[in-house]
Amino acid sequence: MDARDLKEKIFLAGAALLSLLAVLPVFHVLLSVIWNGLGVLMEAGPSFLTGVPPPPNGGLGGIAPSLAGTLLLAVLSSLLGIPLSLFAAIFAVEFPDNPLAKGVRVLSKALLEIPSVVVGMLIYAVVVVPMGRFSMLAGSLALAIMMIPYVTTYVEQALEGVPFTYREAGFALGLSRPRVVFDILVGIARRGILTGILIGFAKVLGETAPLLFTLGRDRYNVPLGPLDYGDSISLLIFDYAQTPYANMHRVAWGAALVLTALFLIIFLVSRRLTEEVFL
Amino acid sequence: MGSGKGAAWSRWSLMPKVDRGFFLSLLPFAAVIFAVFALLAYVLVEESWPAIARFGISLFTENVWRPSERGVEFVRYGLLAPLYGTLITSVLAAALALPLSLSTVFFIEEMAPRRIRDAFSSIIDLMAGLPTIIYGLWGLEVMIPFLRRWVMEPLHLHLGFLPTFSCDPMSGASFLAAGLLLAIMIIPYMHGVIKEAYRQIPRTYREAALSLGATRYEYFRIMTSLIRPAVVAALLLGLGRAASETVAVALVVGNAFNVSPCLLAPGYTISSLIANQFTEASFFPLMENVMFAGSLVLLIIGMVFSGVGVIMMRRVRRIYGR
Numbered sequence: 001m002d003a004r005d006l007k008e009k010i011f012l013a014g015a016a017l018l019s020l021l022a023v024l025p026v027f028h029v030l031l032s033v034i035w036n037g038l039g040v041l042m043e044a045g046p047s048f049l050t051g052v053p054p055p056p057n058g059g060l061g062g063i064a065p066s067l068a069g070t071l072l073l074a075v076l077s078s079l080l081g082i083p084l085s086l087f088a089a090i091f092a093v094e095f096p097d098n099p100l101a102k103g104v105r106v107l108s109k110a111l112l113e114i115p116s117v118v119v120g121m122l123i124y125a126v127v128v129v130p131m132g133r134f135s136m137l138a139g140s141l142a143l144a145i146m147m148i149p150y151v152t153t154y155v156e157q158a159l160e161g162v163p164f165t166y167r168e169a170g171f172a173l174g175l176s177r178p179r180v181v182f183d184i185l186v187g188i189a190r191r192g193i194l195t196g197i198l199i200g201f202a203k204v205l206g207e208t209a210p211l212l213f214t215l216g217r218d219r220y221n222v223p224l225g226p227l228d229y230g231d232s233i234s235l236l237i238f239d240y241a242q243t244p245y246a247n248m249h250r251v252a253w254g255a256a257l258v259l260t261a262l263f264l265i266i267f268l269v270s271r272r273l274t275e276e277v278f279l
Numbered sequence: 280m281g282s283g284k285g286a287a288w289s290r291w292s293l294m295p296k297v298d299r300g301f302f303l304s305l306l307p308f309a310a311v312i313f314a315v316f317a318l319l320a321y322v323l324v325e326e327s328w329p330a331i332a333r334f335g336i337s338l339f340t341e342n343v344w345r346p347s348e349r350g351v352e353f354v355r356y357g358l359l360a361p362l363y364g365t366l367i368t369s370v371l372a373a374a375l376a377l378p379l380s381l382s383t384v385f386f387i388e389e390m391a392p393r394r395i396r397d398a399f400s401s402i403i404d405l406m407a408g409l410p411t412i413i414y415g416l417w418g419l420e421v422m423i424p425f426l427r428r429w430v431m432e433p434l435h436l437h438l439g440f441l442p443t444f445s446c447d448p449m450s451g452a453s454f455l456a457a458g459l460l461l462a463i464m465i466i467p468y469m470h471g472v473i474k475e476a477y478r479q480i481p482r483t484y485r486e487a488a489l490s491l492g493a494t495r496y497e498y499f500r501i502m503t504s505l506i507r508p509a510v511v512a513a514l515l516l517g518l519g520r521a522a523s524e525t526v527a528v529a530l531v532v533g534n535a536f537n538v539s540p541c542l543l544a545p546g547y548t549i550s551s552l553i554a555n556q557f558t559e560a561s562f563f564p565l566m567e568n569v570m571f572a573g574s575l576v577l578l579i580i581g582m583v584f585s586g587v588g589v590i591m592m593r594r595v596r597r598i599y600g601r
Binding site: 004005007008010011012014015016018019021022023025026028029032033036083084087088090091092094095098100101103104107108110111113114115116117118121122124125126145148176177178181199202203205206207208209212213234237238241242249252253256259260263267271 | 291297298301302304305306308309311312313315316318319322323326378379380382383385386387390399401402403404405406408409410411412413414415416417419420421463466470494495496497499519522523524525526529530550553554557558570571574577578581582585
C-alpha cells in the first residue's frame with residue numbers, strides 16, 4: 001500500500017467519523033428528552049396535560065395553559081401567515097418580471113435573515129406598546145412573520161413545478177387567470193403547498209424568541225381570546241430551566257417531551273408528503 | 280417552469296386588462312411583506328437613535344453596563360462585551376461546523392449506500408427543524424456538565440498556560456459551551472448550502488477526476504475546490520445563523536459582561552442579552568434604546584453576511600450554468 005492509498009483510507013475513515021459525530025448530538029438530545037421527560041410524565045400522570053404549573057419545590061403540576069397557548073398560537077399565526085404567504089407566493093410566481101413581484105420574492109426569503117428575537121422586538125414596539133398589553137394576538141403576529149419565508153419558498157417551488165401545458169390547457173378552455181391559478185395550478189401543486197404549510201406550522205410550534213416580549217407569560221390561565229395574555233411550552237421551558245428549583249427543571253423536561261412529540265408528529269407527516277424537506 | 284413564459288404578461292403596460300384586476304387583488308398581500316421591512320427599518324433606527332446620539336461610537340467600543348433608575352444622566356452603556364461574545368461564539372461555531380458539514384455532504388453524496396443516505400438526510404432535516412429551545416435545555420442540563428467534567432477541566436489543567444484556557448471553568452456556561460451548541464445547530468444549515476452547490480458540479484468533471492485515477496481523497500480535494508465560493512457562502516451564512524440564535528445561547532453562554540480571551544469564561548451575546556434583559560429594560564432610561572441599537576447592528580451584520588453568501592452561491596450557479 002502506497003502513501004496515496006493510505007491517505008485515502010485515513011480520509012474515508014475520517015469523513016465517516018466526522019459525519020457520525022455531526023449527527024450524534026441530535027440522537028443524544030432526543031434520548032435525553034425521552035429519558036428525562038418520560039419519567040416526569042409517568043410520575044405526574046395525565047394531569048401533566050391538564051393541570052397548572054407547581055409552586056417552587058412543590059411537585060410537578062401540569063402545563064395545560066402553556067400547551068393550549070402553543071396550539072392556539074400555531075393555529076392563530078397560521079390563520080394570519082398562511083393566506084398571506086400563499087397569495088404573496090402566487091403573486092411572485094404569476095408576475096415573474098414585475099419589479100414588485102421580484103421584490104416580494106427576495107424579501108419573503110430575506111425574512112429568514114431577521115433574527116427571531118428582533119421580530120419579537122418589532123412586534124413589541126408596534127403592537128404591544130401601543131396596545132398597552134401583551135397578548136396572544138401580538139405573539140401570533142410575530143410567529144406569522146416567522147413562517148412567511150418557509151411557506152412562500154414551498155408554495156413558489158410547488159407552483160413553478162407545474163408544467164406550463166396545464167396552464168395553457170386552462171386558458172384554452174377560456175378560464176380567466178385567477179381561475180387557472182386557483183382551480184388548476186393550486187390543485188396540482190397541493191402536495192407541495194401542504195408541505196409548506198406543515199413546515200411553517202412545525203416551525204412556529206417550537207419558536208421561543210419572538211414570544212419573549214409579546215405574549216406575557218401567563219402560565220396559570222388558558223388564553224380564551226386573542227387579547228388575553230398567553231404562554232407557550234417553549235417559553236415555559238426557557239424560564240423553568242433558569243430557576244434554581246429541581247421540580248421546575250423536571251417540569252421543563254416533561255414539557256420538552258410534549259413539544260418534541262408535537263414537532264415529530266408534524267415532521268413525520270411532512271416527510272410522508274415529500275422526499276426533500278428543508279427547514 | 281411556468282415563470283419564463285409568463286414573463287411577457289407580467290409588466291403592467293403589457294398586461295392584458297383582465298389580468299390587471301388579478302394583479303391588484305394580490306398586491307395587498309405583497310404589500311404586507313414590504314411593510315414588515317419598512318416598519319422594521321423605521322422602528323430599529325428610531326428606537327436606537329437616542330442611544331447612538333447619547334453615547335456615540337463608545338456604545339460599541341466600551342464595556343460598561345451601568346443602568347440607573349434615577350435619570351438619564353446617570354446611565355452609561357457600552358455593548359462591547361455582547362458584540363465580542365457574538366463574534367467569538369459564532370466564529371467558533373462556524374469553524375467547528377465547517378469540517379463536519381463538508382464531511383456529511385461527502386458522506387451522503389459519495390460514500391453512503393442509498394438506504395443509509397436517505398436515513399442520514401432525514402436526520403439532518405430533523406436536526407434543522409428541532410425547536411431551538413430543546414437544544415438549549417439539553418445544552419444546559421446535559422452538555423454543560425459533561426463538557427465541564429471531561430473537556431473544560433482537563434483543558435484548564437493541562438493547557439491552562441494558553442490564554443484561551445487560562446480561567447477556571449466555574450459553572451461550565453461559557454463561550455466554549457455556546458460555540459459548541461451553536462455548531463451542532465448550524466451543521467444542517469451549512470450542510471444544505473454546500474450540498475446544493477456540490478450537486479451542481481457537472482458529471483463530466485467528476486468523470487474526468489476519476490478517469491485520471493484520483494483516489495477518493497484527491498477527488499474530494501478537487502470537488503471542494505470546484506465549489507469554493509459555496510464553502511465561503513456556507514461559512515458566512517452559518518456565521519449569520521449562529522449570531523442570531525437566541526434562546527439556546529442564552530441558556531448556555533453564562534450571561535456575564537465579559538471581554539476575555541478565555542473560552543471557558545461566561546459571556547454574553549447581543550441576542551442573549553436581549554432575551555435576558557429586554558423585559559426589564561423599560562424600567563431604566565435608554566436601556567431599551569441600547570438594545571435596539573444592538574439588534575440593529577446584529578441585523579446589519581446578518582444582512583451583509585447573507586448578501587455576500589447569496590452572491591457567492593450565484594457565482595457557483597453561474598459557473599455551472601444553472
